[in-house]
Amino acid sequence: xxxxxxxxxxxxxxxxxxxxxxxxxxxxxxxxxxxxxxxxxxxxxxxxxxxxxxxxxxxxxxxxxxxxxxxxxxxxxxxxxxxxxxxxxxxxxxxxxxxxxxxxxxxxxxxxxxxxxxxxxxxxxxxxxxxxxxxxxxxxxxxxxxxxxxxxxxxxxxxxxxxxxxxxxxxxxxxxxxxxxxxxxxxxxxxxxxxx
Numbered sequence: 315x316x317x318x319x320x321x322x323x324x325x326x327x328x329x330x331x332x333x334x335x336x337x338x339x340x341x342x343x344x345x346x347x348x349x350x351x352x353x354x355x356x357x358x359x360x361x362x363x364x365x366x367x368x369x370x371x372x373x374x375x376x377x378x379x380x381x382x383x384x385x386x387x388x389x390x391x392x393x394x395x396x397x398x399x400x401x402x403x404x405x406x407x408x409x410x411x412x413x414x415x416x417x418x419x420x421x422x423x424x425x426x427x428x429x430x431x432x433x434x435x436x437x438x439x440x441x442x443x444x445x446x447x448x449x450x451x452x453x454x455x456x457x458x459x460x461x462x463x464x465x466x467x468x469x470x471x472x473x474x475x476x477x478x479x480x481x482x483x484x485x486x487x488x489x490x491x492x493x494x495x496x497x498x499x500x501x502x503x504x505x506x507x508x509x510x
Contacts, residue, residue, distance in 0.1 A: 411447045415440060456491035458484045458502040467491060467498060472505040479507035 422436045456467050463470060463482045471488055479485050484504040491502030 408447070408451055411450070412444070415444045415447065418443060452495040454493045456493055456498070456502045458487040458491065458504050460484065463504070463506045467501055468504045468506075469501040470506045471503050473508045474505055475510040476507050477510060481507060481509040483507045 418436070418440045422433065422440060425433055425436065458468060461468075461484050462480075463484055468484060468491065472486075474485060476485065483506070484502075485507045486505040487502055488505065489503040490500075491498065492500050
């Protein structure tokens with residue numbers, strides 16, 4: 315290698331066209347890549363935190379749901395038990411009211427059969443007492459005799475041709491009918507007039 319070549323290497327001459335062209339700036343691209351990696355790492359860390367927070371919230375909601383289902387199941391069981399107990403002992407007040415009637419029937423049966431009139435009075439008193447208890451519970455007698463026949467309240471078992479009563483009038487009650495509050499529990503069995 316001669317001296318001229320060596321000088322060119324040490325002091326390269328740059329032509330005016332080459333002066334305007336700059337070498338690619340590698341440090342800027344590297345910095346952008348590094349900044350991009352840092353931002354991505356920060357974003358990943360942020361997303362991991364959000365995911366952990368959402369998982370914790372999801373677990374909390376799931377736990378609440380399980381508790382609510384267990385509470386509801388316990389409520390349903392307790393409610394069913396209370397309902398069963400209610401129906402099991404619902405007749406207790408009525409039975410308590412019927413005990414004196416039962417006592418009076420016992421006394422009537424123990425009475426001497428010699429005095430028929432007093433025996434009859436005792437039976438009538440027991441009947442009134444029993445009817446009063448049932449009436450207080452909501453039992454009502456369905457009026458029948460002399461009423462116009464109503465298929466909702468009366469059950470016609472016989473018809474009789476007569477001019478004494480208007481057509482379709484109940485002329486005789488064969489068996490009393492009863493209502494419990496506003497519900498018919500037994501219609502009255504009746505004989506109905508039919509015009510001739």
